[in-house]
Amino acid sequence: MNAQSARMNELNAMHLAVAFSTGIHLPPTIDTHLEEALRHVLDHPGSLIRPRMVYLVATTYGLEEAPARDLAVALEYFHTASLIFDDLPCMDDATERRGVSCVHFEFGEAEAILAALALINRAYALSWRAISAASRECQTRAPAYIEQRLGVNGLLNGQSLDLHYAALPHNRETTERIARGKTVSLIQLTLVLPAMLGGASDRELQLLERIALYWGLAYQMTDDLKDVLGSKANAGKTVARDLLLGRPNVASAMGIPGAVERLTRFIDLGDRTLARLVQARLGLSFLEKLRSSLEEELVLITGNLCEMPLGVRP
């Protein structure tokens, strides 16, 4: 990447951060509690990697800046809302998110739910605005895709399976089914939707969808492996946090060597699919950077594995 395009990327990232923080107009009539809860969310945007990907894919396919940014912020609002719900006491019961207190921890559960619903409400409005600039065919296809990935076929189903993991068989199939719902669905929206709005061919959309599948599963696996290996390497304990909390973890379910092998396979499948995609659309080669970060995680994981004392090595 040359200096000019690096500078452009930096500028775009700044624009996106501003768009995220100012994307919901808070009217003077708004209840102060709702306003404070929303400000707390909007002032802590996280890494914004997803919306940057949405923006880059969208502009690669020729979308104008405004709809590209609308879509990027919309998908990040959907994602953020899902995290707020996830963190509630009746779900994961978390206290911290993006380096600060969870919304419900600071403002109460009811206000957290209302803030998450405000994000969803705005996310649909922004998506709608982006989609209405696309082709007529896309105006039927894109909303259906959003519905499928976020609804009972996608994110919500993954979330429900996750909640009831205790009663499901603790094996690879179950953990991957949950990961497809919770992790893959949102990555598919991130990669496929902007390309769809930009008029990508069916073949390109299929390749993007498969890349999202491989990478989504791979990301979930690195997370699971880090959960198991991190604690082993650091404290010599075999009990990891996921196991302790009865949460799905593919490395616990199928064993570490099998999980590492499967992770390597997903990275490899992702590589091959990405190579075909870049052949069709050279402008998407920036996706290789995302892929490299997966590789780095793998090196770290296998490194961790080798550094362990033989006694606790799996």
Added chain:
Amino acid sequence: MNAQSARMNELNAMHLAVAFSTGIHLPPTIDTHLEEALRHVLDHPGSLIRPRMVYLVATTYGLEEAPARDLAVALEYFHTASLIFDDLPCMDDATERRGVSCVHFEFGEAEAILAALALINRAYALSWRAISAASRECQTRAPAYIEQRLGVNGLLNGQSLDLHYAALPHNRETTERIARGKTVSLIQLTLVLPAMLGGASDRELQLLERIALYWGLAYQMTDDLKDVLGSKANAGKTVARDLLLGRPNVASAMGIPGAVERLTRFIDLGDRTLARLVQARLGLSFLEKLRSSLEEELVLITGNLCEMPLGVRP
């Protein structure tokens, strides 16, 4: 109304009941808990008065049956989702709704939240489908209207104010501000959105919006008065449920005589606005039936007032 149109209305109501119950496709891969929670909601649709109004307004303005029904079910899903959130322990902490146990009471809070989100997800998809058949101008206007009425300017704000009523001045302004958010917003969507999709003039939309405002405030007032008077008339007690739970009630806030007077005024304003609307669009005269039910409530309320022993009469 003649026998044929009565039969048509009956048929339409049945179609709507079926559309409500079958409006979300539950795929074979769905988690059984989420499926059961959703079935519980879809099998208990309530009176369906709102979607019937949406359908009648839409077809009066010439919308085809399919988008009229899509919109009707969509708005009822939004409404139902708001009730599921409302009933959660962190909000109103209710146990019963539409004659059966609340979703969270039967399936847990997390599953109730996921079911409500599934309704919202589907509601947006159905709205989108109905809107995409409308004019280009409407495709910008209608989503913005939905966003405004459901979001931080409308329903969510009313909900948040309601939660923090204890800390607000207990007066007419506050209770009406809450009613505008919680009650009026959804009635405005019910009356205005189908007319908008059918190409109603700006003046007609304004009249419909004002009718929804008057009727929404009037409905909330009859509810509040029944809460205060019902218990007084039945048990001779002055403490009503709203007061007991610290909930907003305009009759407690401004006194019963003032509330009855204000309610009468809203019905009168609604009447005058409706007369002008029906003059412009004769086909909307069915709305007079809704207005009559308000009048009946008023008669019941003033009747209650007269039957009370003088000692407890306000």
